Amino acid sequence: MKLFRRKKIQKVDEIEEKNSNNKRKNRTNEDPQHESYIEKIALEGFHIPMDIRDRGYQIEQRAGKEYPFRSYILNFGNTSISTGELDTLFRAGALNINFHLSKLTKSQAVNKYKRAVTDEAARALQMQKAGNEIDFTEAIKARDKADHLLQEISDGYNDGFLGTMAVTLFGEDDKTLDSMGILIQDSVEHNEHSLRPLYNRQKDGWLSSLPLSPNMLASTVDKRFFDRTAIVATSPFYSSKIPFSGGVPLGENLHNRNMEFLNVFAPYLENYSSLIVGTSGSGKSFSNKYISSSQILLGNRIFSIDPDGENGPICVLMGGKEVEIREGGQNTINPCALTEEEVEHTLPNGRRVSQVIVPIGSKVGRLVSFYNKLLDGMNSQEKELIKKAILDVIKDWGITEDPESLYEKEKRPVRQKNGEIIYKKQRKVEFTLSDIYKQLLKNNTSGYNLDNLTFQEMIDLDSRRLLKVLRGYLRDRPDGIIFDGQTQFGGEKIENLLDDIPWVNFNIKAIEGSDIYDIVFYVLTVLGWEYFVKRPSLRKYRKRLKIEEAWRMKHIDGAMLFVEELARRSRKYNAGVDIITQDLKPFLNDPNGQAVVKQATSALFLRIGAMNNDEKEELQSIFNLSEGELEIICRKPSESENDQTKGEGIIRVGGSSAYIKVNVSDEMRAFIDTDPDYLIRNGLMPSVDEIIDENSEMSTEEKEGVFAWG
Known part of the structure; x- marks a missing residue:
């Protein structure tokens, strides 16, 4: 049957x-x-061997192989979590991460933290009786934190959640899987967290880490309490808070409503360079002026290049000095000026010591580069003639690497601002472009007259173009007034200017459109590097070299490479370079420009306008921006007068970022805002009607005066 x-x-x-x-x-x-979306992305299956409890294999028949995986659960540490602590985990590559959250009721959260306060207080009492001061102090801190969070939840300012983070790591083979697992576990443990393999629960971990899957890790010990701030810090797709290390109170965090601070000198940063980028009307200049004024209040020193002439009022208000560069003006920038530089070298016993020298070699290179820009390029013979003339002048003037060679031998009395008289050595007169031109005449002509700068016969024909072009940049010609002469600003020496004044702002708006504009921009940048950043007397100060509208550097040959050098080397001089620009393309299209912006460890990204997909991908790859951050900074201009997004952007310090809005007081805004509507509305600038009325009144008074006289 x-x-x-x-x-x-x-x-x-x-x-x-x-x-x-x-x-x-x-x-x-x-x-x-037709296959559904889920069917298209679905795997053929997975296999977990019975004899191996800490890994499994994901089967992919389309690729003709299977991949090993290991599932983990992240055990969060006892302390608070900060933004960026899990970045290594999130960026480790072939990972599935699912963060399961369930919100607690207010009573559940309050009861949980009441027990936490009681437990920590009991632990503190026990440690005190045992005489363990270290654990006693930690228990008291934990109790205070728990009590603070309890008060926030009780008053409705915070919420409680239970969370579980399931992680599945994939590898090409078992060896790769083990190696990656060890590296990730070590990086997480550095931040007091631990990544624990799910022994004998690989299936539950694999399922829990899939998108849209329920949490299969339902044990009480697998869940951890979170508040709202911790959730934001843990999630990679949220901009959270910047770790506080002092600095400028920049703006309100639009996620947690806390104040965010920008510290470009944070001790954990690799260098002190920063970037401020935003299109016209985004609040770029507004933010920069506010940051600069706040840095002065913190005791920093600033050397700024101001192409638009906007920094004058706030600079003077903060005790600084504005220097206006114009053709035919009284200010002179001598590109030949030499100053001291502090360098380090190693003794035979291995000890590193500092020494102050005169950097003759680098100065000769800078001058050759300067002449190359004046001549719009030089051939090798012309460069050799220029270099020889410069070295001959330096030798004739008795300048060596010894700093004493820059000073007179005898000390002279000098009256200080407070009336005190001190004796100190005075600097020698600087050699100038005229001295180099005269040396060119000596080296390459015969029958020369150094008084009227003429010659009878040219010995070296390669000097013909040099003598003809460079003659137009000497003191008796319009373009030569700015460059040929002793460095001084309104009769004041640059040494006194930099040593005594916290902020020097160079306003070059008056020469905009001039054929020497780019050269002045470059010379001022070199001046800031040699006289400001590397100045030994300013070593004790934190310094900022601010280059505004830095996109103009693309017009200057070699400027991007020079600024990259500043960004790399300024940290050793307790300084940093600030790149302020409304256009990133000149930097992204130039290898040296990319290096400049990549060096920035601090950045403020305001609205930069709409971009195509290729530009977004390039921006995202260089600055490692999330999709949400890209959406914020690539917004289109506002189409409503009630829009309040001006000043909103992404601040980044190190590996942490936050979504903020720059806010300042009404008193400060009156000095830094350049919006005509705001200035007119608050009586800070006359309207067009007021100007017309004022001119009409003046015309009437003039007519009446003429009539009365007649």
Whole structure:
């Protein structure tokens, strides 16, 4: 009977399978079905060996192989979590991470933290009785934190959640999987967290880390309490808070409503360079002026290049000095000026010491580069003639690497601002472009007259173009007034200017459009590097070299490379370079420009306008921006006068970022805002009607005066 029953069952199974195949065939031929999205991305399956409890294998028949995986659960540490602590985990590569959250009711959260306060207080009492001061102090801190959070939840300022983070790591093979797992575990443990393999629970971990899957890790010990701030810090797709290390109170965090501070000198930063980028009207200049004024209040020193002439009022208000560079003006920038530089070298015993020298070699290179820009390029023979003339002048003036060679031998009395008289050595007169030109005449002509700068015969024909072009940049020509002469600003020496004044702002708006504009921009940048950043007397100060509208550097040959050098080397002089620009393309299209912006460890990204997908991908790859951050900074301009997004952007310090809005007081805004509507509305600038009325009144008074005189 059993034999017949088995045959009957087998026959029924064969009939059902045949019918099923016919239905599938008919459905394929007559009514083709499209695969759903889930079916397209679905895997063929996974396999977890019975003899190996800490890994599994994901089967991918389309690729013709299987991949090993290991599932973990992240055990968060006892302390608070900060933004960026899990960045290594999130960026480790082939990972599935799912953060399961369930919100607690207010009573559940309050009860949980009441128990936490009681437990920590009991632990503190126990440690005190045992005489363990270290654990006692930690228990008191934990109790205070728990009590503070309890008060926030009780008053409705915070919420409680239970969370579980499931992680599945994939590898090409078992060896790669083990190596990656060890590296990630070490990086997480550095931040007091631990990544624990799910022993004998690999299936639950694999399922829990899939998108849209429920949490299969339902044990009480697998869940951890979070508040709202911790959730934001843990999630990679949220901009959270910047770790506080002092600095400028920049603006309100639009996620947690806390104040965010920008500290470009944070001790954990690799260098002190920063970037401020935003299109016109985004609040770029507004933010920069506010940051600069706040840095002065913190005791920093600033050297700023101001192409638009906007920094004058706030600079003077903060005790600084504005220097206006114009053709035919009274200010002179001598590109030949030499100053001291502090360098380090290693003694035979391995000890590193500092020494102050005169950097003659680098100065000669800078001057050759300067002449190359004046001449719009030089051939090798011309460069050799210029270099020889410069070295001859330096030798004739007795300048060596010894700083004493820059000073007179005898000390002279100098009256200080407070009336005190001190004796100190005075600097020698600087050699100038005229001295180098005269040396060119000596080296390459005969029958020369150094008083009227003429010659009878040219010995070296390669100097013909040099003598003809460079003659136009000497003191008696319009373009030469700015460059040929002793460095001074309104009769004041640059040494006194930099040593005594916290902020020097160079306003070059008056020469905008001039053929020497780019050269002045470059010379001022070199001046800031040699006289400000590297100045030994300013070593004790934190310094900022601010280059505004830095996109103009693309017009200057070699400028991007020079600024990259500043960004790399300024940290050793307790200084940093601030790049302020409304256009990133000149930097992204130039290898040295990319290096400049990549060096920035601090950045403020305001609205930069709409971009195409390729530009977004390039921006995202260089600055490692998230999709949400890209959406914020690539917004289109506002189409409503009630829009309040001006000043909103992404601040980044190190690996942490936050979504903020720059806010300042009304008193400060009056000095830094350049919006005409705001200035007119607050009586800070006359309207067009007021100007017309004022001119009409003046015309009437003039007519009445003429009539009365007649």
